[in-house]
Amino acid sequence: MRWIYGVFLGFGLLGAPAWAEHDVHAIGDAEKGAKVFNKCKGCHQVGEGAKNRIGPHLNGVFDRAAATVEGFKYSKGLRRAADGGLLWDLEHLDAYLENPKALVSGTRMSFRGLKKQHDRANVLAFLRAYSDNPQNIPEAAPTAVLSEVKLSPEILALVGDPEYGEYLASECTTCHQKDGSDQGIPSIVLWPAEDFVIAMHAYKTKVRSHPVMQMMAGRLDDEEIAALAAYFGNLE
Amino acid sequence: MTLNRRNFMGKGAAVAAASLAAPMVMADGHGGKPKVVIVGGGAGGATAARYIAKGSKGEIDVTLVEPTRKYYTCFFSNLYLGGFRDLSSIGHTYGTLASEYGVNVVHDWAVGIDRDAKTVSLAGGGSLNYDRLILSPGIDFVEGAVNGWDISAQNAMPHAYKAGSQSELLKAQIDSMPQGGTYVMVAPPNPFRCPPGPYERISMVAHTLKANNPTAKIIIADPKPKFSKQALFQEGWSNHYDGMIEWVGPDFGGGNVTVDPAAMTVDIDGDVIKADVCNVIPAMKAGRICELAGINDGNWAPVNGHTMQSKIDENIHVLGDACSQGDMPKSGFSANSQAKVAAMAVRGALTGSKVFPAKFSNTCWSLLDTDDGVKVGATYEATDEKIAKVDGFISKTGEDASLRKATYEESVGWYNGITADMFG
Numbered sequence: 001m002r003w004i005y006g007v008f009l010g011f012g013l014l015g016a017p018a019w020a021e022h023d024v025h026a027i028g029d030a031e032k033g034a035k036v037f038n039k040c041k042g043c044h045q046v047g048e049g050a051k052n053r054i055g056p057h058l059n060g061v062f063d064r065a066a067a068t069v070e071g072f073k074y075s076k077g078l079r080r081a082a083d084g085g086l087l088w089d090l091e092h093l094d095a096y097l098e099n100p101k102a103l104v105s106g107t108r109m110s111f112r113g114l115k116k117q118h119d120r121a122n123v124l125a126f127l128r129a130y131s132d133n134p135q136n137i138p139e140a141a142p143t144a145v146l147s148e149v150k151l152s153p154e155i156l157a158l159v160g161d162p163e164y165g166e167y168l169a170s171e172c173t174t175c176h177q178k179d180g181s182d183q184g185i186p187s188i189v190l191w192p193a194e195d196f197v198i199a200m201h202a203y204k205t206k207v208r209s210h211p212v213m214q215m216m217a218g219r220l221d222d223e224e225i226a227a228l229a230a231y232f233g234n235l236e
Numbered sequence: 237m238t239l240n241r242r243n244f245m246g247k248g249a250a251v252a253a254a255s256l257a258a259p260m261v262m263a264d265g266h267g268g269k270p271k272v273v274i275v276g277g278g279a280g281g282a283t284a285a286r287y288i289a290k291g292s293k294g295e296i297d298v299t300l301v302e303p304t305r306k307y308y309t310c311f312f313s314n315l316y317l318g319g320f321r322d323l324s325s326i327g328h329t330y331g332t333l334a335s336e337y338g339v340n341v342v343h344d345w346a347v348g349i350d351r352d353a354k355t356v357s358l359a360g361g362g363s364l365n366y367d368r369l370i371l372s373p374g375i376d377f378v379e380g381a382v383n384g385w386d387i388s389a390q391n392a393m394p395h396a397y398k399a400g401s402q403s404e405l406l407k408a409q410i411d412s413m414p415q416g417g418t419y420v421m422v423a424p425p426n427p428f429r430c431p432p433g434p435y436e437r438i439s440m441v442a443h444t445l446k447a448n449n450p451t452a453k454i455i456i457a458d459p460k461p462k463f464s465k466q467a468l469f470q471e472g473w474s475n476h477y478d479g480m481i482e483w484v485g486p487d488f489g490g491g492n493v494t495v496d497p498a499a500m501t502v503d504i505d506g507d508v509i510k511a512d513v514c515n516v517i518p519a520m521k522a523g524r525i526c527e528l529a530g531i532n533d534g535n536w537a538p539v540n541g542h543t544m545q546s547k548i549d550e551n552i553h554v555l556g557d558a559c560s561q562g563d564m565p566k567s568g569f570s571a572n573s574q575a576k577v578a579a580m581a582v583r584g585a586l587t588g589s590k591v592f593p594a595k596f597s598n599t600c601w602s603l604l605d606t607d608d609g610v611k612v613g614a615t616y617e618a619t620d621e622k623i624a625k626v627d628g629f630i631s632k633t634g635e636d637a638s639l640r641k642a643t644y645e646e647s648v649g650w651y652n653g654i655t656a657d658m659f660g
Binding site for chain 2: 024025026132133134135136137138139140141142143144145146
């Protein structure tokens with residue numbers, strides 16, 4: 001838990017509380033996810049009265065055991081995965097959306113996948129609203145996710161120097177394109193500073209597994225990470 | 237001040253000692269110490285009273301308004317129906333809150349709130365000023381929610397969803413059912429107090445009937461296609477009470493119910509059943525004082541999860557079943573958890589004490605039969621939008637007997653813990 005040493009000084013300050021930062025966030029932005037879902041609509045329905053079409057309906061998909069929608073004929077591949085205990089929790093839904101055939105070989109879902117993490121997060125946030133609400137069924141799936149690493153408010157409050165960041169960035173741009181293109185190497189431009197800082201600390205502390213990034217981030221101190229976040233976050 | 241002193245149970249040293257105003261007191265025209273009034277002495281209100289009084293060390297004047305002198309917890313009242321607890325073992329009084337913590341306990345009904353003047357009026361005629369008001373009134377029932385039932389029928393067809401005399405009545409009715417008789421439960425729609433509660437109750441009623449009336453039948457008419465811990469309950473029912481319990485979900489008309497309290501019949505989708513006991517649990521809404529305060533949106537009072545402040549009036553915090561906050565189920569555990577966040581926010585606002593990010597948790601234990609306990613729980617954090625679930629767990633079907641026994645024992649420990657946390 002990140003401590004925030006905010007103090008209420010009186011009623012007047014309540015409109016602008018000290019909670020602007022916290023280490024939990026929604027799965028994604030459901031409104032944006034509704035747009036992403038347009039890519040899925042050709043085959044899947046969701047919402048009241050949704051029916052199976054080319055793909056099964058997606059009501060209640062969170063925490064559903066795979067291949068269990070009544071009346072839908074599943075591929076052998078998906079039935080095999082279901083026999084192996086595949087459960088549609090957040091982690092597996094995310095992996096399936098990223099690359100369906102990588103998670104379930106032989107699936108009939110002919111979709112090449114959503115490569116952008118935020119597209120997957122947003123569409124999953126959109127779909128989450130059509131599954132059980134934890135208020136009514138406490139065992140229902142989470143609606144928010146914790147940040148990967150807990151950082152002190154001091155680290156998150158650091159305001160990086162973009163000029164210093166530009167200098168340091170020369171190491172990064174060997175691989176990561178400044179124009180944000182992401183062929184094989186993810187884009188790191190225009191991220192919110194907090195996400196950037198958390199990601200870098202996740203590599204630094206080896207919470208994230210990529211060996212090159214662990215090495216690169218491992219050499220950066222808190223100020224330097226903040227500077228990089230400031231630089232990449234504001235690139236034109 | 238127009239406080240009715242006769243209603244006070246006691247005043248502790250902390251209250252009697254008139255302390256100097258703290259540096260950051262917002263006296264707001266009343267003069268003297270900042271005042272917090274709490275309406276409702278259950279898991280939310282009693283906990284908030286204790287934490288504010290304890291934490292502020294006399295810097296805040298805390299008044300708790302609760303009509304009953306002895307409070308029966310709704311949690312574990314099903315265990316009373318199952319014969320696992322005496323009613324007296326779930327009854328609690330407010331003596332320690334008054335004597336040890338200096339809480340002014342007023343046994344009266346709050347009947348009105350003037351949000352501009354910041355006063356609470358009492359049925360007994362008095363009125364209380366507040367700087368911050370905490371409403372933790374629990375639930376009331378939605379009028380007309382079950383065809384043929386209103387609150388005047390609660391003796392013929394008890395709800396027993398507020399513990400105490402209603403629980404006693406239901407238990408007496410179960411005990412005097414004729415051999416082979418029929419117990420009907422009309423289950424509530426979402427959202428409602430204690431999601432596993434109706435189904436734990438069914439387990440406990442079945443436990444009692446299995447011993448005294450093994451040919452009796454239990455029918456549940458349910459408007460919901462799915463309920464909390466469903467797989468665990470259904471496994472438990474088939475293990476312990478095979479053939480006794482029939483659950484009628486909405487696909488079979490469980491949501492289309494009319495009761496006749498005079499004739500003691502229940503019409504489930506055209507099928508008229510003669511009931512020996514009919515336990516009607518209607519749709520719920522926030523305790524009426526929230527409506528009177530004008531802070532409801534629909535049936536519930538929306539709050540900001542960081543502080544539990546009403547979204548309509550920042551001088552009012554709403555706790556427990558009455559509020560709509562996001563993902564937490566309406567439970568005593570949730571109310572207790574929310575009360576600590578509200579107490580911290582109120583103290584921060586009134587005396588400048590430290591405030592930390594809100595975090596919440598909940599666990600609901602249910603008893604299926606002797607030594608067969610199950611649980612579901614989760615942790616929650618406040619986001620700007622709501623209180624959001626971040627992690628959770630649930631008992632598995634097919635667990636071994638020793639684990640189930642340990643789970644039940646854990647629940648008894650929890651009961652002792654939370655009631656001590658509430659009442660001191």
